[in-house]
Amino acid sequence: MTPITHPIADVFLLGFIVACSLVTAVFFLKYWRDARDPLFLAFAAFFGIQAIDTSAVLLLPYPNEGDVWLFLMRLLSVLWVLGAILWKNSAKL
Template identity: 35%
Template sequence: MGFAICALFFLRFWRTTRDHLFLGFALAFFLLGVGQALLGLSIVPEEERSFLYLFRLVAFVIIIVSIWRKNGETGRG
């Protein structure tokens, strides 16, 4: 639930600023929330849950790419 609140928080900032950094963070927190919800609600044995951690991997890649793009924009301007 906390990840969903963070996603909505960053989505609100994206709507006012149209800064892609906030959109990336909102998407990443949404994916983290989905991953945690699936992890908590799944009845899959622990040995077979490793595919659920791909949500975390994708979320962290989105955060890294968003920060990288934002730093590239400020360097050019």
């Protein structure tokens, strides 16, 4: 993949995505603190990991969304949320 072609726009947009992900993570942490529902904690972790993952793209010499470690971080965060959803629904059965 090629290096960042529009560095100002790319850094701004990726920074905006990171900021939105962090705000969402804090939002879910607030609800987790009030309700102590593990599903809120799983979503907070998901958005926190996504923020770290997106900011890691900027540190790569050739930003590549297909990087193995970035993919594994995303996969683990999604599996964590899916596991929390399944755990929450299995408690109702």
